[in-house]
Amino acid sequence: MIELRHVGFSWPGEAPLLKNISFSIAPGEKLILLGANGSGKSTLLKLLNGLIEPDCGDYLWRGEPLTRARLRAPGHAREFRRACALLFQHPEAMLFNPTVREEIAYGPRQLGLADIDARVGHWAQQLALESLLDKAPFLLSGGQKQKLALACLLALDPEVLLLDEPSASLDPATVGYLIDLLLHAGKTLIVATHNLSLAAELGERCIVLGRDGGVLFDGPIGAALADMPLLEKAGLAHRHAHRHAHQHSAVEHAHVHVHDWQ
Ligand SMILES: Nc1ncnc2c1ncn2[C@@H]1O[C@H](COP(=O)(O)OP(=O)(O)OP(=O)(O)O)[C@@H](O)[C@H]1O
DSSP states (O other), X not given: OEEEEEEEXXXXXXXXXXXXXXXXXXXXXXXXXXXXXXXSHHHHHHHHTTSSOXXXXXXXXXXXEOOHXXXXXXXXXXXXXXXXXXXXXXXXXXXXXXXXXXXXXXXXXXXXXXXXXXXXXXXXXXXXXXXXXXXXGGGSOHHHHHHHHHHXXXXXXXSEEEEESTTTTOOHHHHHHHHHHHHTSOOEEEEEOSOHHHHHHHOSEEEEEOTTSSEEEEEEHHHHHTOHHHHHXXXXXXXXXXXXXXXXXXXXXXXXXXTTOO
């Protein structure tokens, strides 16, 4: 469904960020993207969403190169936008309609989809937004905005969901609900996150971006999370002196340490 072949990318005037990235993603795969701050996870998701183009290499969508010309062709653009949806790291960027109801309806209406009221009702109910339907999106809490942005994407019924830090503002109960929802949604998932427990529960496969712009690891998520040297090399684990909660003495010691993962 998605294939990157030797893709490279630099933001204008910046040093190369993504270098020689190659991988394929089959329909229904659940892939977690890990990497240190600034390693290029959000950039890679934008590239997969066709918002930016590789400087070199190829992006194949359903076996055909996803070129700017193909994305500008009205029929194809509509089909791609419906099939491949991106949740931005900062969901405020996606919200501009006067009410939550209109926000969820906007995408399906733009794409000429049927049953708009039913889509709005269903996803508002699924994401516990029903009581907020007439409220202005900018008045919502951070977590409510994140859920609204997700409802907007799910209302399109995309085949591929690209999620950039989807759990960032959510409370633990909502993260649990989100994991269940996504696991049973039957979608291809590509999720960039620093939340390693979310990664472990949601993902099957994991790609770790290295600090040099390349793919450091591509394989089962369990193997990545158990590989301390890999996590340390990727900047996802660190060494520091600390005191464990069960220790009553004042002894501190240093070892490789991963936050948010046991
Ligand atoms: N629009 C842009 N123009 C110029 N540079 C950018 C732009 N967007 C991102 N960058 C740069 O690209 C690099 C990678 O950013 P990106 O947001 O992809 O990283 P990330 O892995 O998602 O990081 P984080 O874990 O902090 O969210 C950073 O150095 C950032 O400053």
